[in-house]
Amino acid sequence: MIMKNPYRPILTTIEKITIENEARDLKTFRLAFSDDSQASDFHFQCGQFAELTVFGVGECPIGIASSPMDENFLEFTVKRYPDGLVTNALHNCPVGTSIGVRGPLGNCFPMERMEGKNVLIVGGGFAFTTLRATIQYMLHEANRAKYNDLTLVYGARSPGELLYKEELEQWQGRNDINTHITVDKGDENWKGKEGFVPAVLEQVAPSSKDTITLVCGPPIMLKFTLPVLTKLGFGSDEIITSLEMRMKCGIGLCGRCNIGSKYVCRDGPVFTYKQIQALPAEF
Numbered sequence: 001m002i003m004k005n006p007y008r009p010i011l012t013t014i015e016k017i018t019i020e021n022e023a024r025d026l027k028t029f030r031l032a033f034s035d036d037s038q039a040s041d042f043h044f045q046c047g048q049f050a051e052l053t054v055f056g057v058g059e060c061p062i063g064i065a066s067s068p069m070d071e072n073f074l075e076f077t078v079k080r081y082p083d084g085l086v087t088n089a090l091h092n093c094p095v096g097t098s099i100g101v102r103g104p105l106g107n108c109f110p111m112e113r114m115e116g117k118n119v120l121i122v123g124g125g126f127a128f129t130t131l132r133a134t135i136q137y138m139l140h141e142a143n144r145a146k147y148n149d150l151t152l153v154y155g156a157r158s159p160g161e162l163l164y165k166e167e168l169e170q171w172q173g174r175n176d177i178n179t180h181i182t183v184d185k186g187d188e189n190w191k192g193k194e195g196f197v198p199a200v201l202e203q204v205a206p207s208s209k210d211t212i213t214l215v216c217g218p219p220i221m222l223k224f225t226l227p228v229l230t231k232l233g234f235g236s237d238e239i240i241t242s243l244e245m246r247m248k249c250g251i252g253l254c255g256r257c258n259i260g261s262k263y264v265c266r267d268g269p270v271f272t273y274k275q276i277q278a279l280p281a282e283f
C-alpha cells in the first residue's frame with residue numbers, strides 16, 4: 001500500500017473571491033478541486049482547518065469556512081496581515097490561481113454530541129468562519145431536525161466589518177434559528193443592535209438547559225463572554241472554543257504549537273473550557 005504523504009498538498013483553483021468587509025482585508029476564497037477524485041477524498045467536519053499553500057511563497061493554517069455538505073468546493077475566509085507573507089500573497093491572487101490545500105487537519109466541533117440539544121453560537125469578528133460552516137451544516141435540510149433550538153449571537157466592530165452579510169440576512173428571515181447580530185457602533189443605516197457581544201448575550205440570556213455553546217472570537221471577547229455564560233448556568237464542559245496558535249506542520253510532528261502536553265494542531269484546535277482550564281497556567 002502506498003502511504004499518503006501528509007506534507008503534499010492537493011491542487012485546487014480559486015473559483016470565486018468575495019471581499020467581505022469595508023476595510024477590504026478579509027476575503028473569502030472559494031476553491032474548486034482540480035479533479036473529482038480529490039473532491040470525494042477530502043472528507044472534513046465542522047471546525048477543522050487546512051494548510052493553504054501559495055506556491056513559491058509558503059503555507060498557513062486557515063479554518064474551513066464552508067459546510068461539509070458542500071462537497072464540490074471549499075471556502076476559506078482570510079485576513080490579510082500587511083506584513084504577513086502568505087495571507088498577503090493570497091490576497092493578491094486572482095481567480096484562476098492554483099492553491100495547495102493540505103488537510104483536513106485537527107479535530108472538529110462535537111456535532112454528534114450536540115444532536116438532540118439546543119446549540120448556542122457566540123461569535124465575534126473574523127473568528128466566525130468555522131462557526132459559519134457549522135451553522136450552514138446544522139441548517140441543511142438533511143441535518144436541521146437533529147438539533148433543537150439554534151441561537152446565534154454574532155458581533156463585529158461596525159456594520160461594514162460583519163462577515164457573510166447576505167447569509168446573515170437570510171438567517172434573520174428564517175424561523176428555525178434565533179439570530180442576534182450586533183455591532184460595537186452602528187452607522188446611519190444600521191437598524192440592528194449596538195453593543196459588545198457579551199452584553200448582548202447577557203440581554204438575550206439564552207437558557208443553558210440542554211444547551212451546548214460554541215464560542216469563537218478575539219481574546220478580549222472571550223474574556224468577557226465566559227463569565228456571562230457561567231452566570232447563565234453553562235458548565236465548563238458545555239462551552240467549546242477553537243484555539244489559534246502559530247503552527248508549522250499541522251500534524252503533531254514539529255512541536256511548534258504545543259501547550260503543555262497538548263498539540264493544538266492535532267489535539268485541537270477545538271477544546272472545551274474544562275480542557276483549557278487543565279492546560280498550563282502560562283497559556
Ligand SMILES: Cc1cc2nc3c(=O)[nH]c(=O)nc-3n(C[C@H](O)[C@H](O)[C@H](O)COP(=O)(O)OP(=O)(O)OC[C@H]3O[C@@H](n4cnc5c(N)ncnc54)[C@H](O)[C@@H]3O)c2cc1C
Binds near residue numbers: 049061064079081085
Ligand atoms: C487552526 C487555525 C485556524 C485559523 N483560521 C484562520 C482563518 O479562518 N482566517 C484567518 O484569516 N486566519 C486564520 N488563522 C490565522 C492564520 O493562520 C495566520 O493569520 C497566518 O498564519 C498568518 O500567516 P502569514 O504568512 O500571512 O503571516 P506571517 O508572515 O507568519 O506573520 C505576519 C504577522 O502576523 C503575526 N501573526 C501571524 N500569525 C499569527 C497568529 N496565529 N497569532 C498572532 N499573530 C500572528 C506575526 O507575528 C507577524 O507579525 C488560523 C490559525 C490557526 C492556527
Ligand code: FES
Binds near residue numbers: 246249254256264
Ligand atoms: S504545528 Fe507542528 S506540532 Fe502542531
